[in-house]
Amino acid sequence: GRKSLRQRAVDELKHYYNGFHLLWIDTKVAARMVWRLLHGQVLTRRERRRLLRTCADLFRLVPFLVFVIVPFMEFLLPVFLKLFPEMLPSTFETESKKEEKQKKKLSAKLELAKFLRETIAEMAKRNKADTG
Numbered sequence: 001g002r003k004s005l006r007q008r009a010v011d012e013l014k015h016y017y018n019g020f021h022l023l024w025i026d027t028k029v030a031a032r033m034v035w036r037l038l039h040g041q042v043l044t045r046r047e048r049r050r051l052l053r054t055c056a057d058l059f060r061l062v063p064f065l066v067f068v069i070v071p072f073m074e075f076l077l078p079v080f081l082k083l084f085p086e087m088l089p090s091t092f093e094t095e096s097k098k099e100e101k102q103k104k105k106l107s108a109k110l111e112l113a114k115f116l117r118e119t120i121a122e123m124a125k126r127n128k129a130d131t132g
Contacts, residue, residue, distance in 0.1 A: 023054075030050070030051050033050070058089075067080070
């Protein structure tokens, strides 16, 4: 069935609470990484990507907070998310959005693989023609 208005509001509040909580945890971990960098240690590729994602999330948080702080501005949030889909920090994404992004990445990879396969086949034909 369909959820009541109150239940949907509670679910949204939980979603935002969890998003802020995850962002806080990511920020603490990123601060430790920066501390390690300042003391001459080298980050792994995974740590570097996490640090960059967290920094990007913190910069995305500024326009997002405007929607949270200004009264009734949260009603415009879906419109702005439609115009600027990458506006939300990564910790605020829903599972459906994550799946949608993964599907897009996978389709792009499949298209690239198809292009490369066709290119290699064409090169093989040319080499065969040149030698034959």
